[in-house]
Amino acid sequence: MGLSSKDLTGLKDLSPEDIGLILETAAGFKDVLGRDIKKVPALRGKTTVTLFYEPSTRTRTSFELAAKRLSTDVINISVSTSSVVKGETLIDTARNVEALGADFIIVRHSSSGIAQFLAKKLKASVINAGDGTNEHPTQALLDLFTIQEKKGRLNGLKVAIVGDILHSRVAKSNIYGLTRLGAEVRLIGPPTLVPGCLKDLGVRIFYDMDKGLQGADIVMMLRIQTERQGKGFFPSAEEYFRNWGLTTARLAAADPDALVMHPGPMNRGVEIASDVADGGRSVILEQVTNGLAVRMAVLYLLSGTKQ
Amino acid sequence: MTILIKNAELTDPSQKMDGLCSILIEDGKIKEITSERSAGKGQKTREKQPQELTVIDAEGRPVIPGLVDMHVHLREPGFEYKETIRTGTEAAVRGGITTVCCMPNTRPVIDNASITSFILSKAAQEGSCSVYPIGAITKGQKGEELAELSILHEAGCIAFSDDGRPVMDSLLMRRALEYSKILEVPLISHCEDLALAAGGVMNEGLTSVMLGLRGIPPQAEEIIVARDIALAELTGARLHIAHVSTAGSVGIIRAAKKRGITDITAETCPHYFHITEEAARDYNTFAKVNPPLRTRKDIEAIREGLQDGTIDVIATDHAPHHLDEKSGDFDSAPSGISGLETSLGLSMKLVDDGVLDMAGLVGKMALTPARILGLFSKNKKGSLKPGFDADLVILDTASEYTVDPALFRSKGVNTPFEGWKLRARAAITLSNGRIHTWT
Numbered sequence: 189m190g191l192s193s194k195d196l197t198g199l200k201d202l203s204p205e206d207i208g209l210i211l212e213t214a215a216g217f218k219d220v221l222g223r224d225i226k227k228v229p230a231l232r233g234k235t236t237v238t239l240f241y242e243p244s245t246r247t248r249t250s251f252e253l254a255a256k257r258l259s260t261d262v263i264n265i266s267v268s269t270s271s272v273v274k275g276e277t278l279i280d281t282a283r284n285v286e287a288l289g290a291d292f293i294i295v296r297h298s299s300s301g302i303a304q305f306l307a308k309k310l311k312a313s314v315i316n317a318g319d320g321t322n323e324h325p326t327q328a329l330l331d332l333f334t335i336q337e338k339k340g341r342l343n344g345l346k347v348a349i350v351g352d353i354l355h356s357r358v359a360k361s362n363i364y365g366l367t368r369l370g371a372e373v374r375l376i377g378p379p380t381l382v383p384g385c386l387k388d389l390g391v392r393i394f395y396d397m398d399k400g401l402q403g404a405d406i407v408m409m410l411r412i413q414t415e416r417q418g419k420g421f422f423p424s425a426e427e428y429f430r431n432w433g434l435t436t437a438r439l440a441a442a443d444p445d446a447l448v449m450h451p452g453p454m455n456r457g458v459e460i461a462s463d464v465a466d467g468g469r470s471v472i473l474e475q476v477t478n479g480l481a482v483r484m485a486v487l488y489l490l491s492g493t494k495q
Numbered sequence: 496m497t498i499l500i501k502n503a504e505l506t507d508p509s510q511k512m513d514g515l516c517s518i519l520i521e522d523g524k525i526k527e528i529t530s531e532r533s534a535g536k537g538q539k540t541r542e543k544q545p546q547e548l549t550v551i552d553a554e555g556r557p558v559i560p561g562l563v564d565m566h567v568h569l570r571e572p573g574f575e576y577k578e579t580i581r582t583g584t585e586a587a588v589r590g591g592i593t594t595v596c597c598m599p600n601t602r603p604v605i606d607n608a609s610i611t612s613f614i615l616s617k618a619a620q621e622g623s624c625s626v627y628p629i630g631a632i633t634k635g636q637k638g639e640e641l642a643e644l645s646i647l648h649e650a651g652c653i654a655f656s657d658d659g660r661p662v663m664d665s666l667l668m669r670r671a672l673e674y675s676k677i678l679e680v681p682l683i684s685h686c687e688d689l690a691l692a693a694g695g696v697m698n699e700g701l702t703s704v705m706l707g708l709r710g711i712p713p714q715a716e717e718i719i720v721a722r723d724i725a726l727a728e729l730t731g732a733r734l735h736i737a738h739v740s741t742a743g744s745v746g747i748i749r750a751a752k753k754r755g756i757t758d759i760t761a762e763t764c765p766h767y768f769h770i771t772e773e774a775a776r777d778y779n780t781f782a783k784v785n786p787p788l789r790t791r792k793d794i795e796a797i798r799e800g801l802q803d804g805t806i807d808v809i810a811t812d813h814a815p816h817h818l819d820e821k822s823g824d825f826d827s828a829p830s831g832i833s834g835l836e837t838s839l840g841l842s843m844k845l846v847d848d849g850v851l852d853m854a855g856l857v858g859k860m861a862l863t864p865a866r867i868l869g870l871f872s873k874n875k876k877g878s879l880k881p882g883f884d885a886d887l888v889i890l891d892t893a894s895e896y897t898v899d900p901a902l903f904r905s906k907g908v909n910t911p912f913e914g915w916k917l918r919a920r921a922a923i924t925l926s927n928g929r930i931h932t933w934t
Contacts, residue, residue, distance in 0.1 A: 200705065278823060299824035300707030301778035320826070322707025357707060385701040 190492030195307035195314040198323035199364040207365060211333050213485035214478070221257070221481055231491055232259040237290040239282065240317070241267045241297040246452055246476060247317050247327070251294050254483035260292070278302065279309055286312045292487055295319070313490040321355045326486060327451050328361030330479040332369065334471055335406055337478070338447055343370035348400055348442070350376040350432060351410030351459055352421070354383055358451045359410055363391060376400035377410075377432055380421040397432050401441040408449045409434050412459045425458050435461045439469070447471050496928060497521050498549045502531065503558035503889070508854040508862050509878035515555060520885040523928030527881055549930070551923065553889050559857045560879050561593025561624070561886030561926060562839065563864040565654075565683075566737060566762060566810035568831070569595065569626070572613065573602025578815040578906045580614065584623040586813075586835040586905035588931045591921040593624045593886035594876050596868065598658045599631040606631040606642040608650035615651050624926040625884070627653045627870065632671045632682060636660045641671055648678045653868045656683035658737060659785070661719060663689055668723065672732035681733040681760065681867060686719035686744070687711075687786065696826055698772040698787040706778065708825060713741035713793070716786050720744045724751045727759055735867060736761040738812050740786040742796030749805040760867050761800075762808035765841035766832055766911065768797045768850075774911050780821045780828035782911040784814070798850045801859065808867065809859045811838045815907020833907030837898055839888075840917030847918065884927055891922035 191206050199207070220228055236255035238248055248264065255262045265285070276284075278297070285293060292313050295303055300320030307314040318324040336342055347366050353359045353375050363386070366373050373391040375382050382393055394400030401407060412428060422428050439446065448460075448470045456462045465472060498520040505516045505528070515531040564587065570578035587595050597614065599605035605614065611628050618626035630652030631642045636659075644655060655675060661684065662668045668684075675682050692715040697703050699710025720736055724747065727734035739745060739761050748761050771790050774782035782788055800806040814831025821828050842860060845851045851859070864870075865877025875883040898915045900908035924931040 297824070299826040301825050304778060305824060320707045354704070360705070360707065383701075383704045385704060388701050 191489050194490065195303070196325050196486055196490065197303040197307050197314065197316045199325050199328055199361045199368070200323065202325070202365075204368050207329070207332065207369065210329055210482065210485050210489060211336055213489055214329075214333050214481040217484040217488070218478065218481040221477070227257050227259060229259045230488055234260040234291040234491065235289050236260045236262045236292040236294065236487070237285045238262070238264045238294045238317070239285060239296075240265070241295075242318065244296055244317070246479070247296065250476070250479045251317060251483050254480050255292070255487060257480070258484055258487055260487070279306070282306050282310060286310050292490065315486060315490070318357055320357065321360070322357055323361045324357040325361050326479065326483055327358045328365045329486070330475055330482040331362055331408065331449060331451070332365050333482050334449065334475050334478050335447070338471060339405060342366065345371045345405040346374065346403055346443070347371045347406040347408060348374045348376055348404040349408045349410065350397065350400070350434065352381045352412055353377055353386070353410070354381045355413060356410045362408065363389060367391065374400050374404065378422050378428070397438060398441050401438065404442040404446055406447050406449060407434060407439065407442055409460050411451065411453060412455055429458055433457075433459055433461060434464050436463055436467070439464060449475060451475070496549070497547060498551065498885070498925070498928065498930070500551045500553055500558065500887075500889070502555050503553040504555055505558050505879065506853045506857050507560055507879045508858045510880055518558070518879065518887070520925070520928055523885050524875075525879050525881050525883050525885055528879065551889070551930075556922065557853070557890040557892060559888050559890065560861040560877055561888055561924065562591050562860045563594040563596075563868075563870065563877050564592045564811050564813070564835070564838070565596045565808060565864040565868060566658075566764070567595045567597050567813045567835065568600065568815065569597040569614075570815060571601065571617065572610070576817050576906075580617045580626065581621040582904060582906050583813070583815070583835070584618065584626060586903060588623045588924040588926055589904045589921065589933065590836040591839040591888040591890070591924055592835055593888075593924065593926040594627065594865070594870065595624060596627045596629050596653065598629055598656060600636060600659050604631050604636050605629070605652065606634050606636070606647070608646050611647060611650035611652055623929070623931065625874075625876065625886070627651065627868070629654045629656050629658075629683065631655065632657045632662055633667065638662050638664060638667065641667070641674060644675060645678060648680065653870065654680050654683050654735070656685065656737065658683065658685045661685045661687050661689065665722060665726065669726050669730060672726050672730040672734065676730070676732050679733070680869065681735040683735045683737050684719065684723045685737050686716050686723060688715045688718045691715040691718065695787070696783060697775050698789050700772065700790070702772045702776065706775070708775075711787050713743050713789060716741050717743040717747060720747050724748070724756065724759060728756050731758070733758045735759070738767065738786060738810070739763045739797065739800070739806055740767045740789050740793065742793045745796045745800040745805055749800065749803070752805060760807040761805065762810045763797050763801065763806050764810055764812045765834065765838050768794055768801070768845070769841055770911060775825070778825040779911065780823070780825055781832070781909045783825060783828050783830050784812075784832050785830035798845070801845065802850050807859065808864045809838070809842050810864065811835055813905070813907075815905050816909050817906070818908060821909050831909065832911065833900070833903065833905050833909045835905055836903050837910060837912050837915075837917070839921065840898070840919050841912065841915075843892070843917070843919035885925050886927065887925045888921045889923040890919055892919045896920060
């Protein structure tokens, strides 16, 4: 049992069958995580390397823990401690890591296309943990898993993704995955951050959040990267929150059973009000738990692909 | 040294020739062209030739004037690891190009007489063809103050450009255009609104969004095309617009020419009439070029522009880079395509596609650029009339070949055209009467 590729670089080209297999396998691993002994010997003797060129807390920790739960050895390399500071090129670093016997290389980088680039050059399985503004496939997979688990289906659901779509690799991966599995995707945000050409992918675009949220089954909030405010995508955090911040009042437009999601880290009071983030419809922490199961599934299935 | 080329199927838009010709070359100049029909007379002439006569039988193959490429990055001095004057000119003659105009973004920049002289003397010593430097418009290409245009001109610069680093300050561009009128040379504008381009790395659209790459909208080019045409109108100076890549630019230039602004000319490059942004899928850094590859609609407009005369010139924008620089991620790879050795074959496809006839193509690749740069009248380039430099190409159009960058003479193997099947290439190139052949 395995995926059709040795790598997971994105959802852009991942078949519905592969997505389904990952979600199904993740459900099994979620059971494991509920047991007293949370570790399985499935990948004992394998080596996982996380190669992070951008800061990350939850994604790296989640991958590390997922790899450990599957009994692989894990090595973490982050940019400040590696020889990247000596000018070693990315591919040389990756080849060295591979020469040390890595079976899985989990990479995060600020440049789009890096995972695909490494996947082409390496025999090891490359897993994209976020590349530039391109994709963050495991985040989208855990989002799909969470929706599926809570709603029992994806087909026909109205999913509103709100915020900085342009720069969000999470949004991109979710758009590909959700549309492929039959969900109705709506993108909501300021026109400066929601490229109109995405309509060609079969999604609907709303600049008016109240309209966009009408009857939504899922409200997926994105982090506003406050460092980008200076670039004039919108005038101020205050104005942003007024127009596109998720509040209890605004959430009323959505379906009464709508779920609130966020990939984290949250800016409370910028894109989401605290009472919503911590409220009854929020599944934000469950997303984190599910992330572990999904990443275990990805590692496990990629290992199967190679045999 | 005397050379006689027999049985040449000559296409030279500067003169009317019927049927097969003989071309007599003496001391690097065209001496005489005779029609093979008047063979009796020609025969006599030939019998009189001295013994060191070299006879080349063109066997009825097409012969054209050597191409004049007005947009080339030779990289020397400063970036010899990417290209040198020696390798760049070897690549040029392999590609049927016998006149190379080199852009000033070397290190140091061509903004003073000594760099200009260095390039000219290096080209004279090591070059395979004629080289004419293009000087910087502003000192250090910094866009702050005018370079010494007339001193540069005297040293041998034949035009001026801040290629790759467009002059953003409209007042400075106005002054440059006005001042350049004393020299009767064109300013060559790389049209890009840097603020609007915002560090983009490919064309803006669904493809760039889906690749997660920052896009450059076509308007970043068109705004400056419109600005510079307006400034040319204001100043009455000569403006040449480099590497046109968008349908919008073609429209703006066409409208300006229709309005009667005659002192503007424009060029495009083979990649802008053959391939689209789709070539950058899979993050192919060889398809990263500035201005970026656009869309099918833009290709169609550029072909129309070539056909109706809106676009006057086909240049290469030959931009060789080291493979190491192009072997990483898309964002950090430098922009540029190595074009000298594919330009002729790619451009001949325009003849196959009925966009241009043979004379029209030669006009855009030899005669017109030579005229724009004053090389036709002053330096005897771009034509095979008697007295002109013996720069010509005997074409091999009989057999299809596959583009293989491993065979390039250029150090730059960065081409998105690897594997393309082309029909035309140089069988023999003569530059200043020197014979170049390859096996």
